[in-house]
Amino acid sequence: SNAWTHSVARFLKALMPSRRIFLIGYDTITRNIALLKEGAIDFIISPRPEMQGYQGLFCLYRHVALKEKVNKKITVPLDILTKENIDYYQG
Numbered sequence: 001s002n003a004w005t006h007s008v009a010r011f012l013k014a015l016m017p018s019r020r021i022f023l024i025g026y027d028t029i030t031r032n033i034a035l036l037k038e039g040a041i042d043f044i045i046s047p048r049p050e051m052q053g054y055q056g057l058f059c060l061y062r063h064v065a066l067k068e069k070v071n072k073k074i075t076v077p078l079d080i081l082t083k084e085n086i087d088y089y090q091g
Contacts, residue, residue, distance in 0.1 A: 006031035009040040028081065028089070037083050046079040048091050 005025025012021055024043045025032045035041045052074075059070040079091050 003027035003029055003032070005041055005044070006035050009035045013040050028091070033086060036081065036086055039083060042082070044081040044086075046081055046089070046091050048076055048079065050091075051076045 003026055005023060005027075006029070009023055009025075012023065022042045023040070024045065025036070025041050026045050026047070027049075028044055028046045032041060032044055036044055055074045055076060059074065062068040063070050079089065081089055
């Protein structure tokens with residue numbers, strides 16, 4: 001699911017409160033974090049958006065200002081968050 005995982009989690013929670021469905025979300029927005037802590041979302045994948053933005057701008061600077069060739073693909077790490085580690089996350 002995407003950043004709107006909280007909507008899916010609430011829907012599933014209301015529709016099937018006794019049935020367990022594992023749900024993986026994307027993005028550390030407040031609503032997703034709250035439902036992760038409640039157990040309605042099992043994992044959140046955080047793409048480190050600040051790092052993605054920085055890398056994109058840095059490549060643009062290198063290409064335009066320094067006239068350097070830049071890679072077409074930039075890889076950044078992903079963080080997998082659970083209710084056990086979310087309070088310690090600093091990404």
